[in-house]
Amino acid sequence: MVHCTYTVPDKNASGDNFYGASICNQAYIDYFWGTYGFSGNKNYWDDGFGWDDACNTDQPLARAFNGCYALTYSASDYQNDSYSGACLNWARRYVREHIDDLRSKCGDGTAIASFSGGTVELYLGFFYSKHVPGRAETLLHESRHSAKSHNAKFPAGSTFGAGKNGADSSWGYNGAWMYGALYLWWYYAQGARTTSALRQAARQRANVVIDGAFATHPGFSI
């Protein structure tokens, strides 16, 4: 058994105080647990990860639920998750349909999350270095790895390490970086039940992804 210790960042800054207080409700827990791949994975969410204390936003599970809440309800017409609509609407459906098992682990510090064969593993960095909408974006990014791996090297001037593997070749490749950036872009443009500050955060991150995560720059900016 791997044993890890985490530092909990300021929960006002991350949004966990507000989300956590508002969604401590069995109806949400039942929905998220049964919808996004938690079900059947209790063993990966207990022993300090929060299964026994699902409203405690110091612990990973409640912080994952907060990300699931943002994923589920950030479109004004959240009930419409048609793939013919905006990414902000269908992102929750895509995650639901592509993650079989969602598990938490300590990780070795090198990755925030990983995807393999329908299983997404979330590591401490997911819970403790991303604000709430950023966790929603990460769930979509990892889900997209069900269809596409990264296939290119980061370009010159990228913040992710120029010349290193892990980029997508282009926006049109429809890879995980494109899905994540597109989600953040819609969140910036039309995010509901949120603030202008968090929408700006989405815009800044999406632009940095657009500038640095595609071997060929898409040619546009937000």
Add this chain to the structure above:
Amino acid sequence: MPRNDDTPQLGGERRDAEGDLAEAGARRTIPDISGDPDAYARLIDIIGTMTSSGVRADALYQRALTRASADPEFVTLVAKTSASLEEDAYEERWALTQLLIDLESPEAADALVELVRAPIPPEKAEDPSHGLSTVTEEVILRTTAIEGLSRLLRRDVDTSDTLLETISSSDYVALRRASWFALVDGGREDAIEKARSILTDRGDAWIIELKRIPVEEAPQADREQIGRAKPRPRRPLPEPFDG
């Protein structure tokens, strides 16, 4: 339907199981450097409001900003608190930087300039593409600050030197792009011409050609590829807490 009945229950008991073991260590909070409990409480309240959710979330945030921006001492407190944070407190640093730009106060200019000009520490992540890229976090903080410099420029606070310097010297496309658009939005023709010249000279004329477009005009995800997913049963969706 759940595959088994392992859903967490409020008030449930802990059971032994396999898997990793995690425990909380330190809990980080935004430090009180004011020595004034009321001022610190206002700071914490507004940070909580800026990251909140609900149909009234943004209205409450805008109202709080209106009150706070009229107080130069509060702006100074935000700037000093931001400067006091540890380098790796990225969420807190983002929150205070975003607050600083949203206050749109000339009093914030020096702090934003200092952040934009600060050298970016070397990457700490072993695998920046899959882990937390510290360079990316630092760049996002600076592009956020650059947005603030652009807003100030539009209010006749001349921040163009810092933006031009960033275009000229930054290794990162994101910072050069953000500075270029900040100057364009600022509307000072002399500075825009200088920026155009610098970008062209360094082989970055393509940044000038970038189009800022609404998301509706961006290429969307290929629907044929999305549609290959195996549909799963939908569960009844609870109402959001704001109804």
